[in-house]
Amino acid sequence: MKVLVVGSGGREHALCWKLRQSPLLTRLWCAPGNAGIAQVADCVAIAAEKVDELVAFAVANAADLVVVGPEAPLVAGLADRLRDAGIRVFGPSAAAAELEGSKGFMKDMAARAGIPTAWYGRFTDIAAAKDFIRAKGAPIVVKTDGLAAGKGVVVAMSEDEALAAVDSMMGDKVFGDAGNELVIEEFLDGEECSFFALCDGKTALPLVAAQDHKRVGDGDTGPNTGGMGAYSPAPVVTPAIQAEIMDTCILPLVRTMADVGRPYAGVLFAGIMVTASGPKLLEYNVRFGDPECQVLMARLKSDLLPVLLAGAEGRLAEIHLDWRDEVALVVVMAAKGYPGAYDKNTVIGGLEAAGGVEGVTVLHAGTAMTDGKVVATGGRVLGITAIGATVAEARERAYRAVDRLDWPGGFCRRDIAWRALARRG
Ligand code: AMP
Ligand code: GLY
8 A cells, every 4th residue: 555644743753653564555655754754754845735736646646545644734625635536535624624723613512512621702802802701710711713833822820811811812913813713711620631532434443542741841841832742651541531531522522523514534632631520621633642643653553554544434443453551652852942943953963872772763853864964953853752661661761762862952851751650659
């Protein structure tokens, strides 16, 4: 089978690394890919947002399956265009991807499906939004309706902070048109996790849960990022909690999306807050998490290719998945300055030595090859992924690999999986 993966991050490297192991695979392309992906796939110089060019490439090369990594091309209709062209695709339609493209739509679907989640209001008027905040009081959460690169969320501990967020998002339009509409919702207290399920429009197959580290600094301090590290399993998600998440947050959504004529096919990523009264939905994303995907792929024993193909063909009910019992953990290495301004094109050495540590795979997120050297091209640059019998072993291996790198321009958090370690005492 000939497969095209769309995207260029650590998530896409993890997907390509896993697909490369499939005995069914004959050809693997990645558009546009990166220097690490180039070791396992043929990189094609088409950006992930170039829908017309991606469809033309898939048709011209008779791709048997296209796997779409990031949300932007899905929201822009890449999956629809591929299906119209007769190409099998793993990823939701634009109508279904609105779950991530519009937080208001997502909340309306969750309400219709009876999913446990924060109460909310949708607003297009500044005065009405402020009245709602004054009536409800703090803590309260203010979000832009549209995509704001993960930054359009203010968890306000005071009423003044929430009112100021309304002014900056809707008044000053600091996130542009994403702030034309706001969602204001209940603050949920608890332990957060990322849960994933594969969907084919009719049914859903649970993957496993992971925990991410969104803040840039040790001890969960500093600004939010795309994710500085992750691990799986997530101890907070016991088998009973996983079953409850499937029954209350995943399957009712799949049924409701089919009922409203927007069947959901692709991976569904539910951000969950495990509260004192059970798991509650924070949000849906229409793609794998990054860096959560890296640890999911490290733990998946089954061949990924027939699974994604079954997702694309509506046959997930036939699929059974096997997982490794080990813990997988990823430490993200970012360019100094991230998530603010950072230098590009710094040279990264020691990659082979790092990859030589037992149980470690070095996944690339933002790299390119220049004059025979690997250079950093993005904010998040590498994902040092390790497997181990325990959290402590996986973590020790990952940081041993980090210490073998020669990259003065990079940094990482040193406390990935602190929650899981604290639980074990
Ligand atoms: P989002 O972009 O919706 O994932 O929000 C970013 C982060 O804000 C989430 O990962 C949570 O840590 C936090 N957050 C979002 N919504 C809520 C909520 N209703 N209550 C508490 N924290 C929240
Ligand atoms: N790591 C969180 C995300 O991919 O949105």
